[in-house]
Amino acid sequence: MNDVAAQYEAYPYPERDPADERKRLITGSPSHPLEIDHFVFGGMRDWTRPFRALVAGGGTGDALIQIAAVLTAAGRPYDITYVDLSRAARAVAEARAKARGLTGIRFVTGSLIDAPDLGRFDYIDCCGVLHHLPEPQAGFEALSAALAPDGGMGLMVYAPYGRSGVYPLQEAFGAVTAGMEPKARLTMARAMFARLPEGHPFRCNPHLSDHGRSDAGFYDLLLHSQDRPFLIGEVLAALEAAGLAHAGSPQAGLYDLARLMPDGAALPEGLDQAARMTLAEKLDGTIRTHIVYAVPRGRAMPVAGKDPTSVPHLKGVGGADIARQVEQHGSLTITRNQTRRRHEIARAAAPILRQIDGRKTVQQIAAGARLDMLGFAAVWRPVERVLMGEGVLLYSRLSV
Numbered sequence: 087m088n089d090v091a092a093q094y095e096a097y098p099y100p101e102r103d104p105a106d107e108r109k110r111l112i113t114g115s116p117s118h119p120l121e122i123d124h125f126v127f128g129g130m131r132d133w134t135r136p137f138r139a140l141v142a143g144g145g146t147g148d149a150l151i152q153i154a155a156v157l158t159a160a161g162r163p164y165d166i167t168y169v170d171l172s173r174a175a176r177a178v179a180e181a182r183a184k185a186r187g188l189t190g191i192r193f194v195t196g197s198l199i200d201a202p203d204l205g206r207f208d209y210i211d212c213c214g215v216l217h218h219l220p221e222p223q224a225g226f227e228a229l230s231a232a233l234a235p236d237g238g239m240g241l242m243v244y245a246p247y248g249r250s251g252v253y254p255l256q257e258a259f260g261a262v263t264a265g266m267e268p269k270a271r272l273t274m275a276r277a278m279f280a281r282l283p284e285g286h287p288f289r290c291n292p293h294l295s296d297h298g299r300s301d302a303g304f305y306d307l308l309l310h311s312q313d314r315p316f317l318i319g320e321v322l323a324a325l326e327a328a329g330l331a332h333a334g335s336p337q338a339g340l341y342d343l344a345r346l347m348p349d350g351a352a353l354p355e356g357l358d359q360a361a362r363m364t365l366a367e368k369l370d371g372t373i374r375t376h377i378v379y380a381v382p383r384g385r386a387m388p389v390a391g392k393d394p395t396s397v398p399h400l401k402g403v404g405g406a407d408i409a410r411q412v413e414q415h416g417s418l419t420i421t422r423n424q425t426r427r428r429h430e431i432a433r434a435a436a437p438i439l440r441q442i443d444g445r446k447t448v449q450q451i452a453a454g455a456r457l458d459m460l461g462f463a464a465v466w467r468p469v470e471r472v473l474m475g476e477g478v479l480l481y482s483r484l485s486v
Contacts, residue, residue, distance in 0.1 A: 094172035096268035101300035104181035116240025125379035126238030128388030129481025142198035143215030147179030201232035210239035226328035248374030251288025319364035336477035405442035
């Protein structure tokens, strides 16, 4: 058994207790069905059709449970295949699904490299796995080959700058604990970690917390034997090489170079999208992970929010709360990655925001605000750009 396989048998990641399913549903990006619909299907998927998904490198089941639980609650048909090399992680994922009474799931022990052998999928989730492969590009290509022509995928890979201090410790701990069993490696590394000086780059990085949450978190962050971070430009290049096109990100605002330039300053000329996004990543310095959606290159898809029957959703916030802030201040303050960003928002948008409930269409909201579609667009489109850039606004007809 190699070091990576031994790690996940000893410390399935992330650490989860199936009993907790009675108390909470863990949600996040990528792969919430609302997010999938927005980025992969332009917010217009017909959810009465069965949804065929692959969770590739599913670990202890966060993405699997999120997709299945949300679709079950919405009464939507699905068929999900879970695949992971770790039998211990699979056992946790199966126990979590059983605790929720979820059906329509096929569990497979194996490698995501073999994804094309499992069929063709409307959607593929691969969160936190590709950067641990000996040849990540082979993983991108295998997943691409398993996509249906009109499908898409959601990916998360590690980024370098927001993980400042991690990689020197991985190298040092790996050298000192080479040849040890996982439990002995963990004991030794924890003892060494306790002796790090306060000025160590890792200790100065406020964006890292996994090492303090569980043994599995400490091991995955600081003892992983195969961990290659990506700049955003490298992610886009890997997608391109695998025959995929970038379809967007719930973190889009983080890669907006203009937000990091002085007022009135022009962006450098001759930079393509990848170069601008990479510069923004370097200037930001806090991005720990890249979350992106992708579709087969050349695939036509609707623009989210363009159709008047589109249904807007506000993620993690209430329309009334946002409307109140906009009405009172003419602005909206959003905190992401421990950074507060203030956006000027026209007070005329408040009546629109107040109506967003995940069921009303854009057309119905415009009528409720007593606006024709032209007047609605004039008020709404600037707000839409802000909220989509912050990952707050999603379009989906899941609940309609």
